[in-house]
Amino acid sequence: MEVVFLTFILMLSIFLGFELITKVPATLHTPLMSGANAISGITVVGAISLAGNGQHDMANWLGAAAVAFASINVVGGYLVTDRMLAMFKKRGS
Amino acid sequence: MEVVFLTFILMLSIFLGFELITKVPATLHTPLMSGANAISGITVVGAISLAGNGQHDMANWLGAAAVAFASINVVGGYLVTDRMLAMFKKRGS
């Protein structure tokens, strides 16, 4: 069943992604990409459970490393996006 | 877990519905409504399993009635929508 639900979700996400992204002006492509990129750092959530499993095995270390990498992506991604957008604002006003 | 998936689906559907429907011109509101209405006849799918359970109990009869009602909705809905839209085409050409 899960697969079915996930397929539904995937299908809906694709449609939604399409609707959201079409018609975005070219000037916003870079921040949009960067913003989406930050979201893809969601892997951090998966990494957390591995990094916190307390078993000090391979998976644990890998998980911790994954947390670090994903955090770079998340924190850096959001901050960079915000900086870009702040620049936009200045140009507009 | 199923509830969770369904909530996801609901959430995605709402967003998607919003994106799809906003900006539809007023002239298309009626056919759009009618088309959506036909889709809501999807209950027929639920009704089918009840109507075909072969137990000749209350549920079976209710299911059969439901099939009938839903079929009206489905068949009538699509046809009426099509007729409306055919009219549009004529005006345009």
Next chain:
Amino acid sequence: MESTQLTIQLAYVAAAALFIYGLKLLGSADSARKGNLLSSVGMLLAIVAALLDQGIVEYQWILLGFVVGGAIGAAAARLVQMTAMPEMVALFNGFGGMASLLVGAAALSGSSNTFTLVTIVLSILIGGLTFTGSLVAWGKLSETLGSGAVMFRGQQIVNSLIVLAILFSAVMFCLQPENSIWLYAVIALSLLFGVMAVIPIGGADMPVVISLLNSYSGLAACAAGFAVNNNILIVAGSLVGASGIILTQIMCKAMNRSLSNVLFSGFGSVSSEETVIEGEIKPISVEDAYYILEAATNVAIIPGYGMAVAQAQHVVKELTQLLEKKGAEVNFGIHPVAGRMPGHMNVLLAEADVPYDQLLEMDDINPRMETVDVAIVIGANDVVNPAAREVESSPIYGMPVINVDQARTVFVLKRSMASGFAGIENPLFYKENTRMLFGDAKESISGLIRELSN
């Protein structure tokens, strides 16, 4: 999961995708018909998939249901007159609700888990109120019932009681599913509530109501989906529910009313019988103006000095072209004293290349004014002031003016409530059918053009 089951489920996914894509295509005139077709293919796919289900051992009843329902639906759809389409949609919608109610009720026999019970009660409730609500809407639209709003003293109290009763029976039903009295109570009350909720709403607001009920029937299907544990019902139902709600909102906006105003205006009005509708300023946004303009087939444009100030002549010309392309007839009504010099409007409109034969003198446009759907007053004030007809004490009493107030709807494009050259108040701005589109005329019109050319 076995492979048939998987196939069925994947077919459902495909059906849902077809529904979504179909809805998307329905959103634009060119592709709408194809969208409807796609959506119906999706439905076919879903039905076929459902028939493959192993739970099904007998097909005759299903077939019977199909044949009866399909025949009725097809016949109704074929035979209905073009003008009666909206009420037909209402009726179909009601049947959809009824189907959900029945499915909900049928699902009862199987299960008794609380969650399922809740979804059952929801599907019955929503289905039932959709059913009777739609019937009433149909009746109003087809004039089978009076189309007026039905109101009576104490209506609010009665309705509150019904709601309470529904809540009570629903809870009781979940607690004692075996006691079928609660089931019947819920069914009866939901049917009653559907009637009560719709009767106080006037015929003119019915399209909004139908749209809302349509959304409900989606939700009912969704609830039924939970009850019988079927994915496609849930997905398609929630999709219809969501888009229906949004469509309802858009329609309200187009009518320049809030949803709650549509739904509940009837309830309150009995108690405040004496209030006379005093004129008030009704501003309108460009988007809302667009919705009204979009549906107009006869448009009159009355330019004045403000058009000259805003130098809006070129965009005005473009607006007329767009409107004409959409099939509307557009004329200009030129008042002899419009502007600040004789022929002021002529100079500007000639500059923008508006054909001479579209320019009507006041005496030519006034007799036609009643057939005009939308009169767009662009920066004119004194020359459309009905006080010249109505207010004996006015300094311009007796001057012939362009009677825009006799058009179905009037848009007045100006920047503020300031008066014109003659310095007198203009009662036009307070009329029932007037909407003020505030802002620089050029910008307002550019906005309209933007909306129209989307």
Next chain:
Amino acid sequence: MESTQLTIQLAYVAAAALFIYGLKLLGSADSARKGNLLSSVGMLLAIVAALLDQGIVEYQWILLGFVVGGAIGAAAARLVQMTAMPEMVALFNGFGGMASLLVGAAALSGSSNTFTLVTIVLSILIGGLTFTGSLVAWGKLSETLGSGAVMFRGQQIVNSLIVLAILFSAVMFCLQPENSIWLYAVIALSLLFGVMAVIPIGGADMPVVISLLNSYSGLAACAAGFAVNNNILIVAGSLVGASGIILTQIMCKAMNRSLSNVLFSGFGSVSSEETVIEGEIKPISVEDAYYILEAATNVAIIPGYGMAVAQAQHVVKELTQLLEKKGAEVNFGIHPVAGRMPGHMNVLLAEADVPYDQLLEMDDINPRMETVDVAIVIGANDVVNPAAREVESSPIYGMPVINVDQARTVFVLKRSMASGFAGIENPLFYKENTRMLFGDAKESISGLIRELSN
């Protein structure tokens, strides 16, 4: 499901909703910053929810990861120069991919069900290629590596071999998960493939590649989600994957290239070194023209007889106003013989109220042409024919023309490939930087206006 678990899952739903809404807001300049904020709130919510998970017994490693990663990310984001943002995004994206690879690898220890294995291999594969691909992209953009396309003979064969090897190891890994050689092979190959896939692509195309890799990192997260059985990863990952793909497509369109052209143009070009780029007609759609125009800050409009035929002067004026409102400088280059009578263009542009000082004579506009981002040729032909400069045998050789071909991009608006009054071929239409926008000039411009005012 227990209530903590439910809470966590609902928090995930909320986080996903925030992501979606955030992405939506990112799509318009006014709200983009708020969108980014919302999206980051969603991320915070998801992380907090993840931390509540009962499976977590130790926090120090998580914390360490956070602190190290967060600090690096924050520092990089703060310190990077404005101009270096795109490569920074590429780098971050690579780290996201790496995280997915690691999660995939880590998840291995837990499970050995085939489905999970497939998802693990996918997350490693996609994550790995995203990682090295992004690193290469970063290198090209930051000029750490040469920004040119790196190509060598036999590249195609090498790449095909890698793909085959990946497939083989992936299958073997699923069959023999305990044999870690396959795991290492998959990791190594995916890393290698990321490099190989990106090096043949030129620096100018990097934004498209980054966007695509961004989409991949979403898919990697999605795959990792399957591997560790986590909803939010799947939902958010598929969302990013889907919107990334679409964004990539849009960017390709804006660059007037197909995705496969971007990705594989490098591969093929070595084998066909000798082909000289012969001019070819490059038609463009209104939407694509809009994307180019949108980014232009210096626009020159060159009208000709076709503008008169199309009676497009009014829309041309509106286009200039819109472009000016967007901050672009717009000038008209009027060739002395444009049109069919002396001063033909003047008559029309004066009618449309184009200010006189925006009209430049040929001798004034030609020296500026090189600084022009987009030259829009509206129904002119002979007067912009570079043959007058280049082709000695041409009957108009020696006539000064407006040198639009020296502008960065040229749009030529005409209905067909027909020649103009002088009846001679125009090499302008075949130039590298020329795009033909076919159709009636008035309609094409109206289309541009529509796009620009959205």
Next chain:
Amino acid sequence: MRIAIPKETHPGENRVPVVPGTVKKLCLLGAEVTIEPGMGEGSGFTDEQYTEAGASIEPDRNKLFSEAEILLRLRKPTLEEVALMSSGCIHISYLDPFNEHELVRALQKQGVTSISMEMIPRTTRSQKMDALSSQANLAGYVMVLLAATRLPSIFPMMMTPAGTLKPAKVFIIGAGVAGLQAIATAKRLGAKVTAFDTRPVVAEQVRSLGATFLDIDLGDTGETAGGYAKELTAEQIEKQRQAQKDVIADSDVVITTAQVFGRKPPVIVTRDMVEGMRPGSVVVDMAAETGGNVEGSVPNETVEINGVTVIGQANLPNEVCRDASQMYSSNLFNLVEDAWDKESKRFVIDFEHDILPGCIITHGGEVTNETIKNILAGGN
């Protein structure tokens, strides 16, 4: 009621007070219309057209005057004509009552009800009878045509294979009704138009026609309640001259329409300013007849000052006499209709009427108009 329309006798006047179409409408009101033979000739209307419309013809001019209950005319009457009119007769025409004191006294003595078309108030409701506006409007158009035909170059810009011709620069002083129409016409022809007026509200009106307004800070200028300009002080006039000097020197065409209601028009363009213009340039002085806005302009003549053509032609609407007659005729009709009593089919002199009192100069042997009465009393 017997309406008589004599022929206009002013030399060179081609406009006629009433066109055949208006005769028809007057007859529909129930009036009896008599005209002098050849009345419509100037604008190309034949006697037959008038008789077809319902007029009768009275060749005896004296009889026409003496039997008339209403006289509809364009130009003011001569003293001899006044003597012919019967007491109680209503005489509607331009009168120039500010200056024609003797005439006003004669009308008063004769017991004639004289209505001055100049004195129609400038309100929104009375616009349809406002002959000053309707004629000034045409004058604005004519002035530009005159200037264009005199100018040795063309008005519009032209980028041609034989070089670019710059658009003519036109400067218009006084943007009342005539000035605004002049702006519009010059703009239409493709000129670059700048305009100035002392009334501050005019700036927006000028811009509404797409022309440039020359901003000069003259301090307090303002306008009268009737919408007319106030007279400037000597310093203000001087300031204005200085500020306009450069613009004038740079213009190919200068058109002046500055008037101050009831007073001599200000001299705005001095001789040295004219001389400062390029040879071949053209100046049109609409006020030449009443004193002139331009130093050196000669009424009804075109003179050359240092190579600059100065046009002082009066009676500009006469150049488009057919339209001018048509409009004046409508103005007259609208006035008559507004004061007409449908029952008795008579023109009713009602001092409660919202327009009439202002423009009736004499009635029942009295000078009824306050302003004129004051001027006459003040002796001037």
Next chain:
Amino acid sequence: MRIAIPKETHPGENRVPVVPGTVKKLCLLGAEVTIEPGMGEGSGFTDEQYTEAGASIEPDRNKLFSEAEILLRLRKPTLEEVALMSSGCIHISYLDPFNEHELVRALQKQGVTSISMEMIPRTTRSQKMDALSSQANLAGYVMVLLAATRLPSIFPMMMTPAGTLKPAKVFIIGAGVAGLQAIATAKRLGAKVTAFDTRPVVAEQVRSLGATFLDIDLGDTGETAGGYAKELTAEQIEKQRQAQKDVIADSDVVITTAQVFGRKPPVIVTRDMVEGMRPGSVVVDMAAETGGNVEGSVPNETVEINGVTVIGQANLPNEVCRDASQMYSSNLFNLVEDAWDKESKRFVIDFEHDILPGCIITHGGEVTNETIKNILAGGN
């Protein structure tokens, strides 16, 4: 090379062949420019302006002619002037070689290289030297102004409190360069414009100016390779007349510009058509001088036919002489520059040049132009 520019002697001609700006450019090419005193007077240019630009002044007209290597002129030379020229001198002006056979022969005998401005081919590249176009263009503008000043009503539509004035209806026959500019100018002034031409390609051009094209099916009409109209057959002309009759009767202004290159212009508007127009209407016949498109038009005069004003004024560009001179002067300069050899600083007569051969009539004692040679041989 010594370029001489004598004064134009044709009475009433105010245009001048070369303006000071052009003198400057000629000097930059390396030419030596001499002018006759007062040469620029007609268009308001003083001798000082010319000397400042680099010209020297030669008061002796005979000497000017005899010493000139190039003569730049507007009008054709007289036979006496030809006699003054030195052999090998290049004489550039209008020549009317189709009709001036004697003159052509004289030039041939004198050994003068004569270049006819009428014979500049109508190609895209030669447009900058095309004086027929540049002058016709101005003529189109002038004709409309003349018509507008003569018409007793206004061109634009005006909806005013004193009634609505209908826009003037203007009908333009022949939409070549002059006709198109006339259309544009009349449209600008607000008239309702209809036009007709026999060349089918013109319909689109007329519409491109926002005017209406009158569709008449004349069968095969077509145009020459040079873009000129072909002569119609007698039946076709008759057909055209019939089809235009109603439009003419309904028009306030008719402007005719129909020409057939090298032939007498066709008579398109007959006397009864003129008489069928409303009194006060105006007809402008651009072809009056060469025979007339309108029956009854008199060259250089304005006559009245049955109340209709028929303007036969010739030399229309002269009305805007300054711009006309400016443009003609540019045309001359562009021609000289195109044939100029920068090294030797000479005007080179090159029969491989893509424009010159067509417009050189005589050279080295021969009539070099084929068409003219044939006509001369055919004896006309």
